[in-house]
Amino acid sequence: MSESRSNYTPRPMSSTTTYALGAVALALIVLIVIAAVRWGRDEPTVRNDGYGPVRDQAVHSMLEPSGSILLGRPDAKKTIDLFEDPLCPGCGNLERIYSQEIAQQIDVGALAVRYRLVNFLDARSQSKDYSTRAVAANQCVAEAGSGPVYAKFHSELFTTKRPSEGGRDLNNDELAAVARDAGAAESALQCITTGAKVDFARTTAMAQTTALGEALGGSAATPAVFYGTTKIDANDENWVTSLTK
Structure with a gap:
């Protein structure tokens, strides 16, 4: 495997940028958790909805x-x-x-x-x-x-x-x-x-x-x-x- 090198030295990330990205990441995590909870709470479909209770008088x-x-x-x-x-x-x-x-x-x-x-x-x-x-x-x-x-x-x-x-x-x-x-x-x-x-x-x-x-x-x-x-x-x-x- 070849490895390329660069003379570019990245600038240190400012604390403001770090906090901003952290807030974005936290917001994404919260959204994912909320979506997962809502998915888990999806109500099952009512079976034969509209039929009602027993109808036949022979029952x-x-x-x-x-x-x-x-x-x-x-x-x-x-x-x-x-x-x-x-x-x-x-x-x-x-x-x-x-x-x-x-x-x-x-x-x-x-x-x-x-x-x-x-x-x-x-x-x-x-x-x-x-x-x-x-x-x-x-x-x-x-x-x-x-x-x-x-x-x-x-x-x-x-x-x-x-x-x-x-x-x-x-x-x-x-x-x-x-x-x-x-x-x-x-x-x-x-x-x-x-x-x-x-x-x-x-x-x-x-x-x-x-x-x-x-x-x-x-x-x-x-x-x-x-x-x-x-x-x-x-x-x-x-x-x-x-x-x-």
């Missing part, structure tokens, strides 16, 4: 003895178990992104969902029992049997009506109002306002939390989706279509 909701809620057609090909806490932000995101895609698969009989609702975020609600009361409200509405009504109520409660942790939550009358808007029967509204299922909800939600902890090897975290004993990666944007192929 039923059933409150099981365990407190789980089964939503689907009697001839559904596959059933998944979905663990959620009504106060959980991640559960809200899952519902916001995938609930319409899931609803369509429920309508065509490709999928049924067993909602296994937990209440370990009670302490993070202002009322200190919101998760339990919201689980009870879900059970009241599901027991009436209408799939479209329950699907609409569940979707609203986990998305647009979901309180923030530590913020003001919904009292029983407000939970009943959400159910009324979803088309719930008067018996379901009375069930919610009187708190008729709160004790049942507390017991079943705690049992579901224990089951979730066992399924996850000791740590209960929501949302969690299972097909049988297989945990589904809900971070994979194609997980619903992969299940229903």
Whole structure:
């Protein structure tokens, strides 16, 4: 390798120039960091946006003895178990992104969902029992049997009506109002306002939390989706279509 030499001797850089270039470099770094943060926060695309909740009147909701809620057609090909806490932000995101895609698969009989609702975020609600009361409200509405009504109520409660942790939550009358808007029967509204299922909800939600902890090897975290004993990666944007192929 040849090396060329020059008699040119560079002049020392002034402190003013050094500070100016340093400021430019710092500004560039800040811009890069901001761009990276924004890129990392890009919201996933809502799947099947515009479909809405379950539509088919042949879809039923059933409150099981365990407190789980089964939503689907009697001839559904596959059933998944979905663990959620009504106060959980991640559960809200899952519902916001995938609930319409899931609803369509429920309508065509490709999928049924067993909602296994937990209440370990009670302490993070202002009322200190919101998760339990919201689980009870879900059970009241599901027991009436209408799939479209329950699907609409569940979707609203986990998305647009979901309180923030530590913020003001919904009292029983407000939970009943959400159910009324979803088309719930008067018996379901009375069930919610009187708190008729709160004790049942507390017991079943705690049992579901224990089951979730066992399924996850000791740590209960929501949302969690299972097909049988297989945990589904809900971070994979194609997980619903992969299940229903």
